[in-house]
Amino acid sequence: MNLDDLAEKAEEYRARDDGITHEVRVCVAAACQSGGSLPVLEALKAECGDGGGTCKVKGVGCMGLCSAGPMVAIAPKGGTIPDSILYREVKPHDAVEVLASVGGTPVERLHTPTDQPFFARQQRIVRENSGLIDPESFTGYVAAGGYAGLIKALSEMTPGDVLREMTTSGLRGRGGGGYPTGLKWSTVAKMPADQKYVICNGDEGDPGAFMDRAVLESDPHRVLEGMAIAAYAIGATKGYVYVRAEYPLAVERMELAIRKAKRSGFLGSKIAETQFSFEVEIRLGAGAFVCGEETALMASIEGLRGQPRPRPPYPAEAGLWGYPTLINNVETFANIAPIITHGGEWFAGIGTEKSKGTKVFALAGSIRNIGLIEVPMGMSLREIIEEIGGGCPGGKAFKAVQTGGPSGGCIPAQHLDIAVDYDSLKTLGTMMGSGGMIVMDETCDMVDVARYFMEFCMSESCGKCIPCRTGTWQMHELLDRITKLEGTEKDLALLEELCEVVQATSLCGLGQSAPNPVLSTLRYFRDEYEAKLVSE
Amino acid sequence: MPPPAPQPNVRVVTLTIDGKDFSARADETVIELCRENKIPIPSLCYMDGLSIWGACRLCLVEVVGQGRLVAACSTRVAEGMNIRTNTERLQRYRRTIVELLFAERNHVCSVCVSNGHCELQWLAQKCGVDHVRVPYRQVRNEVDSSHEMFRLDHNRCILCTRCVRVCDEIEGAHTWDVMGRGSDCRVITDLARPWGESETCTGCGKCVQVCPTGALVKQGTSAGEMVKDQHFLPILARRRHAQ
Numbered sequence: 120m121n122l123d124d125l126a127e128k129a130e131e132y133r134a135r136d137d138g139i140t141h142e143v144r145v146c147v148a149a150a151c152q153s154g155g156s157l158p159v160l161e162a163l164k165a166e167c168g169d170g171g172g173t174c175k176v177k178g179v180g181c182m183g184l185c186s187a188g189p190m191v192a193i194a195p196k197g198g199t200i201p202d203s204i205l206y207r208e209v210k211p212h213d214a215v216e217v218l219a220s221v222g223g224t225p226v227e228r229l230h231t232p233t234d235q236p237f238f239a240r241q242q243r244i245v246r247e248n249s250g251l252i253d254p255e256s257f258t259g260y261v262a263a264g265g266y267a268g269l270i271k272a273l274s275e276m277t278p279g280d281v282l283r284e285m286t287t288s289g290l291r292g293r294g295g296g297g298y299p300t301g302l303k304w305s306t307v308a309k310m311p312a313d314q315k316y317v318i319c320n321g322d323e324g325d326p327g328a329f330m331d332r333a334v335l336e337s338d339p340h341r342v343l344e345g346m347a348i349a350a351y352a353i354g355a356t357k358g359y360v361y362v363r364a365e366y367p368l369a370v371e372r373m374e375l376a377i378r379k380a381k382r383s384g385f386l387g388s389k390i391a392e393t394q395f396s397f398e399v400e401i402r403l404g405a406g407a408f409v410c411g412e413e414t415a416l417m418a419s420i421e422g423l424r425g426q427p428r429p430r431p432p433y434p435a436e437a438g439l440w441g442y443p444t445l446i447n448n449v450e451t452f453a454n455i456a457p458i459i460t461h462g463g464e465w466f467a468g469i470g471t472e473k474s475k476g477t478k479v480f481a482l483a484g485s486i487r488n489i490g491l492i493e494v495p496m497g498m499s500l501r502e503i504i505e506e507i508g509g510g511c512p513g514g515k516a517f518k519a520v521q522t523g524g525p526s527g528g529c530i531p532a533q534h535l536d537i538a539v540d541y542d543s544l545k546t547l548g549t550m551m552g553s554g555g556m557i558v559m560d561e562t563c564d565m566v567d568v569a570r571y572f573m574e575f576c577m578s579e580s581c582g583k584c585i586p587c588r589t590g591t592w593q594m595h596e597l598l599d600r601i602t603k604l605e606g607t608e609k610d611l612a613l614l615e616e617l618c619e620v621v622q623a624t625s626l627c628g629l630g631q632s633a634p635n636p637v638l639s640t641l642r643y644f645r646d647e648y649e650a651k652l653v654s655e
Numbered sequence: 656m657p658p659p660a661p662q663p664n665v666r667v668v669t670l671t672i673d674g675k676d677f678s679a680r681a682d683e684t685v686i687e688l689c690r691e692n693k694i695p696i697p698s699l700c701y702m703d704g705l706s707i708w709g710a711c712r713l714c715l716v717e718v719v720g721q722g723r724l725v726a727a728c729s730t731r732v733a734e735g736m737n738i739r740t741n742t743e744r745l746q747r748y749r750r751t752i753v754e755l756l757f758a759e760r761n762h763v764c765s766v767c768v769s770n771g772h773c774e775l776q777w778l779a780q781k782c783g784v785d786h787v788r789v790p791y792r793q794v795r796n797e798v799d800s801s802h803e804m805f806r807l808d809h810n811r812c813i814l815c816t817r818c819v820r821v822c823d824e825i826e827g828a829h830t831w832d833v834m835g836r837g838s839d840c841r842v843i844t845d846l847a848r849p850w851g852e853s854e855t856c857t858g859c860g861k862c863v864q865v866c867p868t869g870a871l872v873k874q875g876t877s878a879g880e881m882v883k884d885q886h887f888l889p890i891l892a893r894r895r896h897a898q
Contacts, residue, residue, distance in 0.1 A: 407836070424833065429709035429729035582814065582833070582840030584710045589755040592838045593789045613788060620751045623724055624712040 120384075120391040121274045125267060132262040136196065140173045141221050144192040144203070146250065147178035148336045149368050150329075150490075155210070156189035162211035163191070166218050174221050180337020182250035183238070185329075186489035187231060192250065193221050200250055201238050207231045236506040237488045242469070244477050245453040246493045249337035254372050257379035260340040266385055268456030269344050272351055273393050276459075281352035282308055285455075287463030289475035294320055294411075294448030295523065295552045296628075297474070297541035303445065306435040308353040310443035315355035317346050317397075318420070318439065318446040321362040321369065322404045322411040325524025326575060327483040328555030331449035333491050334479070335362065335369035338453065339376035343386065343399060345452030348459055350397045353445050358397060361416055363404040373401055408525075408579035412627045413446045415581065426581045427627035448553065450479055470496030474540030484521075484557040485511045494539075501535040504558060515560035519643070523552025525572045525579075526632030528639025529565065548639045550632075565644040566651060570598040572636035576629065587630030590621035594637065601648060607655050611648060615641070670736040679732045686714055686727035689740065696740055697749055697778050699867055700815040701728040702885075704892030706824060708816055713749050713778070716740045724748075746782065753779050754787045759838065760796060761810035762868070768881040769869030775813060776868075796841070801851030804874055805863050809841050812870035818842060818862035825891050830856040842870075861887075 145151075145160040156178075163176045170176070182190045182200055187207035194203035206217060206229040216226045233239075243249070252259040260266070272281050286301030307315060319342060323331040335342060346358050360377075362370050377399050380386040388396040402420050404410045410425040417439050419425040438444025454476060458466045470476050474496040480503065481491055487509030494503060504510065504520060511517050519529040528549030530537070537543050541551050559568065577591040597614045600606040618634035625631045641648060666681045672694060679688045689696045690703070699711040707729050714727040719737035727740070739745070756762070756775065764770045796809035819831040819842065830853055834843045844850045863871040864883050872881045 429707065429726055431730075577837060580837040582835065582837045583708075584712050585752050585755055585813075586712055588814070588837055588840065589759040589792075592792065593755065593758070596790060616751070617789070620748050624715055624748050624752065626709060626712065626726075 120270060120393075122267060122270055125261070125270045129262050129264065132258040135258070136175065138172045139170075139175050139196050141175075142192075142194050142196055142198075143167065143174065143176040143218065143221065144179040144182075144194060144250065145176065145209075146180070146182050146188060146190040147254070148181035148333055149366075150181065150185035150333075151188035151190055152368070154188040154208075158211045159189050159191065159209050159214070162214040163218065166214040174218070177253050178255070179251060180249040180254045181246075181333040181491060183241070183246070183492060184231070184488060184490045190250075191217055191229075193217070194251075199243075201233045203233060205231045205233050205238075237490075237492070237509065240498075240502065240507050241493050242477050242495050243493050244457050244466075244469075245334060245341075245450055245479055246337070246491070247457070248341065249333065252338070254337050254339060255375055257340065257376070257383060260338070264460075265340055265456075266344055268459035269347050269351075269385065270391055272348050272459050273391055273395055278308065278352045278354065281348060281459065284459060284463040285352070288458045288466040289463075289470075289473075290451065290454055290458065290466065291474060291541060292447060293450035293454070293478070293553065295526065295550060297551060300447065300451055303435060303447070304349060304352055306433075307355075307443050307445045310436060312443045314357070314442045315353055316439045316442060316444040317350045317353070317355045317358040318413075318416070318434075318444060319346055319358065319360045319449055319452055320411060320413065320416060320446055321360055321366070321449045322416060323366075323449070323553060324363065324408040324411050324579075325526075325553055325555045326572075327521075327557040328481050328524055328553050330479040330481050330491060330554045332366050332369050334449050334453050335366065336372055339369075339373045340380060341456060342373075342449055342452045343376055343380055345455030346399060347386065347390065347397050348455050349445055349447070349452065351395055353443075355445065356396055356398065358399040359402050359420055359439075360399060361402045361404060361410075361420060363406065363410075365406060370401060370403065377401070407581070408575075409581045409627070409629050412629060415627070416446070417444065424581075426583045427629075429626060450554070471538060471540045473542055478539070478551070478554055480554045480556050482508045482556050482558065485515065485560040485563070486558040487512045496540045497538045499536050499538055500530060503539065503556070504535065508558065511558065511560040515562065518559050518561050518563055519565065521549075521557040521559065521568065521636070522555065523550040523632075523635070524555050525575050526550060526628065526635055527552045528635045529559075529568070529643060531643040548642055549635070564602070565640045565647050566598065566602050569637045569640045570595065570602050573598050573633065576633035580629065580633075584624075584626035584630060586621045587625045587627075587633060590617055590625075591630070591633050593617055594621070594634065598637070601651050604651055604653060606652055608652055609655070611652060668732055668734040668736075670732055670734065670738065672738045673740055681732065681734075683732050684728060685716060685725075685730050685732055685736075685738060688732055689727060694740060695781075696727050697781060698728060699774060699778065699813060700817065702817055702820075702865060702888065704825070704888040705817060705820040705865075708820065711752070711813075711815060713752055715745060715748065717742055717745065750782045750784055753782050753784050754789055756813055757784070757787050758789045758791045760792070760794065760812065766878055767811065767869040768872050768876040768878060769811070769883075770879040772879070772882045773869060774867035792838070799844075799850050800874070801849035802853075802856070802858075802874070803851065804858060805850070805860065806872050806874050807842070807844075807850055808870050808872070810870075811868045812842060813868055814840055814842065815867060816842070817865040817867065818871055821861045821865045821888070825888070825895065826857060826859050826861050828855050828857050828859075831862060864888075
């Protein structure tokens with residue numbers, strides 16, 4: 120199969136909808152489902168019937184503005200979100216009104232303008248198809264241009280070409296560390312081994328982060344396509360998608376996608392009539408945060424206790440069952456297909472000098488527009504929070520934003536103008552992380568925030584290494600005392616010392632970064648700590 | 656002319672430890688080289704003959720030019736490496752880690768059967784731990800005396816997993832394992848059944864001998880009476896690998 124055959128196929132799928140002029144898209148991702156989007160979908164389907172052959176109701180993935188769910192969009196066929204009429208908080212009994220507005224004037228009561236910065240300022244690469252296509256439909260993905268990256272790689276490129284394209288793109292791992300993806304891929308590709316593995320890390324566990332869940336729920340084929348391209352480039356034949364069991368919808372859709380891709384010859388043996396074979400299986404995480412750490416994740420896939428082991432050897436050298444393994448995050452894999460289709464140069468043209476492309480962020484906390492956004496790297500934090508996010512609700516003043524989850528730190532108001540990329544966030548003592556952004560307003564107690572994150576790390580510590588196991592407990596105890604107004608100068612000094620020791624000596628990333636929320640709140644809000652201290 | 660010498664599989668490297676030069680086989684770890692040359696490196700989970708665990712973090716050393724500290728047990732030597740094993744910073748970290756251990760469970764030496772023969776106690780003396788600055792957790796843990804020959808006291812356990820590894824790797828029984836998470840971790844026999852009821856335990860006692868503290872001891876021992884003998888381990892381990 121070559122690109123022309125695929126284009127023909129896509130055309131054939133698109134032709135099935137000939138005559139349709141408008142699509143009524145109902146978000147069926149987890150957030151909108153919890154708001155009751157499935158009954159809305161049913162009501163709209165029943166009301167629409169065959170839509171006179173010109174209108175079609177379908178379930179789609181996440182549109183981004185999760186706090187306004189259930190979301191319904193009326194779009195001209197093939198239109199994007201800014202092209203559509205968008206409705207918020209739609210109830211089943213709104214079905215008649217919503218359908219009556221197809222091709223006409225919007226229902227004022229439900230209408231959400233799509234020219235607001237939340238939609239207009241985004242640049243969608245990873246979430247290109249989110250909210251547009253039916254995540255459960257294979258034909259929908261192909262009709263939208265899906266699998267073109269994989270077919271291009273298989274029919275026109277050597278594995279070396281793919282690796283070069285990845286290196287040119289400058290893509291860095293979206294799981295948090297920001298390790299150059301091209302470099303990681305070539306390292307695994309260079310390892311001489313009969314067996315190699317590709318793992319997709321979908322064990323998203325940071326509090327307030329839900330980017331990967333939305334990608335898996337909205338566009339699972341995109342992730343599979345990225346994994347298959349990776350497998351081709353590094354010479355792997357087997358892949359695992361590691362998803363946490365707390366994401367049942369993501370698991371369900373991923374399973375369906377794997378089955379459908381296999382049936383259509385885009386996974387399994389002899390993909391697209393070439394000699395390349397690639398099998399994918401799902402593995403479920405049982406809820407341990409530490410299993411997002413790559414060595415613990417691999418232990419978990421192997422059926423062992425999910426605990427990290429010392430690195431080196433890195434997974435690229437000795438990973439799953441000792442074989443070279445490529446492990447990337449969901450969002451990273453979702454970036455691959457467009458890079459192959461449009462070329463690494465195109466991707467490298469987006470973003471900043473050292474951080475290329477776009478990044479999906481999950482806006483949560485005290486912010487008006489709670490949901491998912493995708494913006495080019497290098498956008499200022501102020502634009503993200505004040506313009507796209509709409510600032511803090513209720514006229515409250517912004518205080519800080521927590522990025523990077525329990526491994527990251529807080530950025531206070533005076534640094535809001537920083538351009539968000541991997542390196543700039545590091546200089547502020549926080550990190551990009553997987554993309555969670557928890558916004559806090561003036562009513563927020565920063566010591567309590569630090570205590571909360573330390574409690575999280577303490578209960579999620581696997582217990583293997585001493586500094587993390589008992590250090591997080593001690594730090595939590597000290598923070599607890601300070602928040603209860605029982606802490607002294609001495610306690611604060613001890614806390615700082617423990618932070619240093621745990622950071623420097625812990626075995627894995629969880630322990631090494633556990634003190635970060637404390638250190639960063641101490642850096643910017645030390646007065647809040649000191650105000651709580653009592654004399655001995 | 657003699658035939659060309661066969662290419663050795665392993666290269667020999669030279670490196671510097673604490674300002675002195677040493678040569679080592681490239682497949683040796685830093686801790687192996689240090690032990691060979693009598694350079695003291697504290698450790699609790701590492702044991703010659705068992706797999707690398709890398710969890711006690713006491714054997715961390717500084718490698719000049721490398722930002723992060725590395726564990727001597729899990730780091731292989733390399734040509735030109737410049738290692739510092741006992742800087743002021745390392746001493747401080749080690750002291751804190753030992754303090755954290757003492758505060759985690761109950762380690763009252765005076766009434767312990769391992770008093771005077773305990774690796775944790777010895778290490779605390781070496782590291783200069785004369786008091787503990789962090790609050791004690793004061794958790795009551797169980798004592799499992801159900802086994803006819805041995806006793807397990809969770810209060811003294813430091814979760815080094817030497818027992819788990821020796822049982823799995825040397826005895827081949829895998830009676831021991833770890834359950835729970837974080838500070839609630841504890842070693843268990845079989846599926847968290849009393850040790851005496853274990854169907855897999857062979858009663859060999861290797862776990863007791865390798866235990867660095869008074870967590871695993873012989874029945875009938877009183878304060879300070881439990882002396883452990885670990886000489887068997889490297890010998891058995893080497894024979895196992897030779898097979």
